[in-house]
Structure formats: C-alpha cells, structure tokens
Amino acid sequence: MKTDTTVATSRSVKLRDVTLRDGLQDEVPIPTEAKLAVFEALVLAGVSDLELTSFTRPDRVPAMADADLLARTVIASGATPLLWGLVLNTRGAERALEAGIRHLQFVVSVSERHNLENTGRTVDGSLQELERIIELATDADALVEVTLATAFGCPFTGPVDPASVLDVAKRSKDMGVDRFTLADTIGTGAPNEVSALVRGLADELHPLELGIHLHDTRGLAMANAIAALEAGSTRVDAAVGGLGGCPFAPGASGNLPLEDLVHALMAMGRPTGIDLRALLEASVLACGSVGRTPNSHVGIAGPRYSGTPFESGRTI
Amino acid sequence: MKTDTTVATSRSVKLRDVTLRDGLQDEVPIPTEAKLAVFEALVLAGVSDLELTSFTRPDRVPAMADADLLARTVIASGATPLLWGLVLNTRGAERALEAGIRHLQFVVSVSERHNLENTGRTVDGSLQELERIIELATDADALVEVTLATAFGCPFTGPVDPASVLDVAKRSKDMGVDRFTLADTIGTGAPNEVSALVRGLADELHPLELGIHLHDTRGLAMANAIAALEAGSTRVDAAVGGLGGCPFAPGASGNLPLEDLVHALMAMGRPTGIDLRALLEASVLACGSVGRTPNSHVGIAGPRYSGTPFESGRTI
Numbered sequence: 001m002k003t004d005t006t007v008a009t010s011r012s013v014k015l016r017d018v019t020l021r022d023g024l025q026d027e028v029p030i031p032t033e034a035k036l037a038v039f040e041a042l043v044l045a046g047v048s049d050l051e052l053t054s055f056t057r058p059d060r061v062p063a064m065a066d067a068d069l070l071a072r073t074v075i076a077s078g079a080t081p082l083l084w085g086l087v088l089n090t091r092g093a094e095r096a097l098e099a100g101i102r103h104l105q106f107v108v109s110v111s112e113r114h115n116l117e118n119t120g121r122t123v124d125g126s127l128q129e130l131e132r133i134i135e136l137a138t139d140a141d142a143l144v145e146v147t148l149a150t151a152f153g154c155p156f157t158g159p160v161d162p163a164s165v166l167d168v169a170k171r172s173k174d175m176g177v178d179r180f181t182l183a184d185t186i187g188t189g190a191p192n193e194v195s196a197l198v199r200g201l202a203d204e205l206h207p208l209e210l211g212i213h214l215h216d217t218r219g220l221a222m223a224n225a226i227a228a229l230e231a232g233s234t235r236v237d238a239a240v241g242g243l244g245g246c247p248f249a250p251g252a253s254g255n256l257p258l259e260d261l262v263h264a265l266m267a268m269g270r271p272t273g274i275d276l277r278a279l280l281e282a283s284v285l286a287c288g289s290v291g292r293t294p295n296s297h298v299g300i301a302g303p304r305y306s307g308t309p310f311e312s313g314r315t316i
Numbered sequence: 317m318k319t320d321t322t323v324a325t326s327r328s329v330k331l332r333d334v335t336l337r338d339g340l341q342d343e344v345p346i347p348t349e350a351k352l353a354v355f356e357a358l359v360l361a362g363v364s365d366l367e368l369t370s371f372t373r374p375d376r377v378p379a380m381a382d383a384d385l386l387a388r389t390v391i392a393s394g395a396t397p398l399l400w401g402l403v404l405n406t407r408g409a410e411r412a413l414e415a416g417i418r419h420l421q422f423v424v425s426v427s428e429r430h431n432l433e434n435t436g437r438t439v440d441g442s443l444q445e446l447e448r449i450i451e452l453a454t455d456a457d458a459l460v461e462v463t464l465a466t467a468f469g470c471p472f473t474g475p476v477d478p479a480s481v482l483d484v485a486k487r488s489k490d491m492g493v494d495r496f497t498l499a500d501t502i503g504t505g506a507p508n509e510v511s512a513l514v515r516g517l518a519d520e521l522h523p524l525e526l527g528i529h530l531h532d533t534r535g536l537a538m539a540n541a542i543a544a545l546e547a548g549s550t551r552v553d554a555a556v557g558g559l560g561g562c563p564f565a566p567g568a569s570g571n572l573p574l575e576d577l578v579h580a581l582m583a584m585g586r587p588t589g590i591d592l593r594a595l596l597e598a599s600v601l602a603c604g605s606v607g608r609t610p611n612s613h614v615g616i617a618g619p620r621y622s623g624t625p626f627e628s629g630r631t632i
Contacts, residue, residue: 158621188620190583191542218583218620219576219613223539226507253617260535267506267534297535301569304504304534305474 012271014049014235015261016211017042019286021051021064021086022255023243027290029063032070034289039074041282042240043081046274049235051105054086055095071099084145088119088126093133102142105181106130108172110165111154114185118149127171134175143178147213151197153188162197169201179209181237184224187217187253191227202232211235214256216242221256222264229270236261240283241294257296259283263303276303328587330365330551331574332527333358335602337367337380337402338571339559343606345379348386350605355390357598358556359397362590365551367421370402371411387415400461404435404442409449418458422446424488425501426481427470434465443487450491459494463529467513469504478513485517495525497553500540503533503569507543518548527551530572532558537572538580545586552577556599557610573612575599579619592619 058065084105085096108126109115137144151165212228214221225236238258245254262274283294374381400421401412424442425431453460528544530537541552554574561570578590599610
C-alpha cells in the first residue's frame with residue numbers, strides 16, 4: 001500500500017464533469033442560456049471532459065429537451081473539451097451526430113429489468129443498437145463510450161452479478177467501443193466491490209479507458225472513487241455541488257461532488273488540471289441555476305488550511 | 317489489494333461511539349435524562365465502547381457540565397460498555413475517577429498552538445499531567461487512552477509534521493498508556509496521509525490498539541476510515557447522525573456518521589456487532605435531542621437494497 005500510494009502521487013487523474021447531464025436531468029428544465037453560462041464556468045475552471053446533454057425523449061427527460069440546440073451552440077463556439085452526448089438508441093445517436101457531437105456515450109444497464117425500464121429494450125436489444133451506433137460513429141469519425149449502468153446494484157432487483165458486468169463489457173469491446181464507464185447508478189457499491197470489479201475489468205478492457213461514475217446515496221462515493229483509482233480506473237465522473245440527487249432523498253443521492261473530489265486529489269498530490277477556486281464558483285452558479293446551494297463539503301467548509309488561523313479550533 | 321480485501325473481510329472492526337461527548341459538546345446543553353435515553357438507545361443497538369462525557373471546565377464546555385452526575389448514574393445502572401471520560405489534566409482525571417470512571421481518555425494536541433488554546437499548557441506540560449494521571453489510574457485500576465488531537469492538521473498553524481505525532485505517541489507509550497487514538501480534529505487529512513501515519517504508528521505502538529477519530533469537514537471521513545483500517549488501525553470513532561458539527565459550517569464539520577460507517581462495513585463483510593436498524597433509531601433520538609435530523613446518508617436514503625423494488629430508478 002505504501003508503494004501504491006507513492007506510485008499514485010505521480011499519476012494525474014482524469015475527471016469528467018457530469019453536471020449538465022446527470023446533474024440537471026431530474027431538475028425542472030432551465031433555459032439553454034443558463035446551461036451555457038454553467039458550461040463556460042466549468043471550462044474556465046479547467047474542465048476538459050464533460051457530459052453535455054442527453055439525446056433522449058423530451059417527454060421522458062424534459063430537462064434535456066434542448067439537447068440539439070445546446071450542442072450546436074457549444075460546438076459553434078469552438079469549445080475544446082470532450083463533449084459527450086448520452087444516447088440510448090440509434091435515433092439518439094443520429095440526433096447527436098447531426099448536432100455535431102463526436103463523442104457518443106451509450107448507456108446500457110447490466111440489470112435486465114433496469115434496462116427495460118430505462119430504454120424499453122432487453123440488454124441484447126440495446127447491444128444491437130450499439131452495433132448500429134458504432135457503424136454510424138465510424139462513418140462520422142466519432143468515438144463511442146459504453147456506460148455500464150447498475151453495475152453495482154439495481155433499484156428493482158438488488159445486487160448485480162459482476163460476471164454480468166464483465167459479459168456486457170466484453171461484448172461491447174468486441175464491437176469496437178472506444179472507452180468504458182462503470183456506473184453505480186443508485187449508490188449501492190462498497191469499496192471492496194468497486195475495487196474487485198474495476199480490477200477485473202481493467203485487465204479485460206486494457207488498453208481502453210475505464211472510468212467510474214458514482215452516486216453518494218450511502219456516503220461511499222468518495223471512498224469508492226479512491227478505491228477505483230487504486231484498482232486501475234483512470235477517470236472519475238462527478239458533478240459540481242453533488243447535483244443529480246433524487247428529489248425524494250435530499251442531500252443523499254446526488255453525484256460525487258466534483259469540488260470535493262478535486263480537493264481530495266489535490267491533497268493526495270494527484271493533479272487534475274482543475275482550478276478549485278474557479279470550480280467552486282462554477283458550483284455556486286450551477287446549483288443556483290436550479291435554486292440550490294452546493295451540497296459539497298468543500299463548498300461549505302472551504303479547502304483545508306484555507307481558513308487557518310481563523311478556522312474554528314475544536315476541542316478534538 | 318485483492319489479497320488485502322480478502323483478509324479484511326474476515327476481520328471485525330471495533331467502533332467507539334462519540335455521540336454523547338464529541339457529538340454534543342458544542343450543542344446547547346440538554347438534560348441528563350435526555351443523555352441517558354440516548355445512551356440506552358446506543359447500548360440497545362450494540363454499542364460497547366463509547367465516549368460518555370468530558371470532565372472539563374463547565375464554563376468552557378457547558379454541555380458537559382453534568383459529567384459527574386451522568387457518569388455516576390450510568391455506572392450505577394450496571395452498564396456494560398467501556399465508558400470513556402475525556403480529561404485534559406489531573407483535576408479532570410480525579411473527577412472522573414471519583415465518579416467511578418475507569419477509562420480515562422487523555423487528550424493532547426500534537427500542535428503546540430492548539431494544545432495551548434485547548435488546555436492552557438504546552439505539549440510538555442500536558443505530558444507531565446499525563447504522567448500524574450497514569451499514577452492515579454494505576455492506583456484506581458483504570459485504563460488510560462491517549463488521543464493525539466490535530467494529528468493531521470491544526471486550525472491555527474496548518475499542516476502537522478508526522479514526526480511530531482510519532483514523538484508524542486512514543487513519549488506517551490513509554491509512560492505506560494493503554495491505547496491510542498489519532499484524531500483528525502478539523503477534518504484536513506487525506507487517505508494517503510492517514511494511511512502513511514497509521515502504518516508508521518501501528519508498528520511503533522504495537523501491540524497497543526490504535527483507533528482513528530475523523531471529522532467529515534472536507535468529505536473524506538469515510539475514505540479516511542477505510543484507509544486507516546487497511547493500514548492497521550483497529551478501531552474507528554464515529555457519532556450517530558454525524559453530530560459534532562461546527563455551528564458555523566452546517567453539514568460539513570461533523571463526526572463521521574456512525575450509521576454510514578456501520579452500513580459500509582456491513583456491505584464490506586466486516587462485522588461490527590451493531591444492529592443498523594436500532595442504530596438508526598438511536599440516531600433519530602440523539603439528533604432530535606438537540607433539535608436536528610440525522611445528517612447521515614443511510615439515515616436519509618436507508619440501507620442499500622432496503623427499498624428494492626421501490627427505490628427510485630434513475631437513468632444512470
């Protein structure tokens with residue numbers, strides 16, 4: 001472990017911001033202009049990889065109804081970050097490509113039941129869509145990421161067998177996917193489970209990038225992120241202010257807060273390319289756009305030592 | 317790491333509840349009867365090791381002014397848990413022993429400045445007190461724990477040199493202390509720092525128990541707890557509902573929530589001897605006694621899979 005830590009401190013960590021997609025998808029829709037302001041604040045903070053939006057049905061995800069306009073506007077501005085557009089099927093991929101997106105994030109749930117609920121398809125059906133999407137992407141010179149949702153647990157059927165995750169990952173890899181993300185969709189994973197699954201998959205998927213997408217539903221997102229990085233994951237998804245929470249469990253179900261993660265990695269000597277001060281401003285802006293205050297620890301308490309010598313001197 | 321995890325799953329973890337002392341010390345004082353009710357709920361949940369109170373100056377810590385009465389009442393009831401009474405000096409130790417306490421938790425801050433602010437003594441001065449306290453404890457057949465406060469950072473002077481922590485620990489050990497706790501008093505430690513310090517100290521202090529006491533100020537308490545356990549710590553302090561927050565940073569500075577920790581360890585296959593359902597009830601009671609709702613993830617969202625198939629089915 002001592003050796004691991006030493007090695008770890010010399011490695012930078014890729015972060016993908018998911019504020020504009022996962023962070024906002026369950027919120028009341030906000031104007032495209034407000035999203036553009038958040039996007040600019042994130043880029044100013046150094047975010048270079050982000051979920052921009054999802055090309056899903058507006059009646060099912062109204063907060064993403066402006067996907068085409070948002071994508072066209074951002075691309076026309078000459079923005080440099082990787083701009084991922086989430087798609088669940090061929091129709092979504094066609095829309096994304098038409099809007100100029102060249103990074104398609106295809107989501108398939110490992111849990112059959114969740115995939116049916118989420119996409120109306122079996123896992124096999126989704127993988128057939130993936131095959132067609134890869135053809136479209138190849139023609140358009142676009143990249144395809146597969147996000148393996150419910151990789152650690154399903155809201156309908158409970159625990160998910162790691163062998164199923166490996167199976168869907170291998171089938172996707174054989175089709176020619178460019179990178180992967182493991183998603184703890186409902187925040188049920190524990191660090192030893194994350195570590196074991198990432199380790200198994202990282203070997204199998206090498207040299208493709210394996211990211212991790214975590215929800216903090218049971219307070220384990222940060223520990224899981226660190227476990228994933230130690231086990232061979234090279235990217236972590238997070239949203240400023242922990243946005244993305246379920247309205248029925250305030251403060252509990254959001255994404256891993258990006259500012260807490262950046263702060264933690266700074267403290268651990270792992271560069272992220274993100275400016276924490278600017279990110280904290282982006283967090284206030286993003287959360288404010290949906291009437292919230294940042295639900296992050298560093299957003300409330302500030303970075304460590306920043307308050308010294310004014311920080312409250314507790315007893316122990 | 318794979319091997320570590322396998323080994324870890326076979327080991328139980330000791331937990332010390334710190335609700336009644338650290339959790340309540342900065343709150344408006346509550347009646348002794350209310351504390352007794354919380355104590356009983358904690359014991360009912362399986363808590364077997366706890367900070368009961370602190371024998372400090374009532375003008376400085378009014379919420380602990382009933383220390384003598386609380387200790388006498390609990391001891392008279394024939395309670396079985398280890399009952400730790402926090403002391404900063406000989407006078408406190410005398411009071412604790414007179415009240416029947418046989419587990420003295422002596423706190424010294426590794427940071428000179430914090431120790432002066434907290435106790436009015438230099439570190440050397442505190443260690444002189446410790447020498448006298450150990451004599452008193454020996455005469456009374458009592459145990460002495462040393463809690464090394466500000467072990468990862470000081471609110472006044474910033475980073476703390478691990479060599480200073482080791483020095484104070486070794487000097488204490490040479491006096492004949494029974495166990496140790498490393499305290500991240502203001503929540504500045506990062507997992508690699510926790511891991512390195514625990515590893516270094518665990519070797520030095522072997523075979524004495526080395527616990528870890530964490531505040532979640534920057535969202536790292538859970539990750540730090542897991543890092544400490546992997547590095548050789550055998551006990552973790554925590555408070556139900558994350559009580560112990562600084563009133564000026566709501567939701568950010570509290571203790572590691574005990575129910576989140578118990579849930580995480582259950583998920584990781586590590587027994588704690590605590591019943592989570594009963595603990596969640598104790599958390600509601602304890603937080604309610606100071607007009608709060610539990611600030612824990614599991615307190616809000618419930619244990620993993622508990623809501624299946626009713627848990628909200630998020631998109632990814």
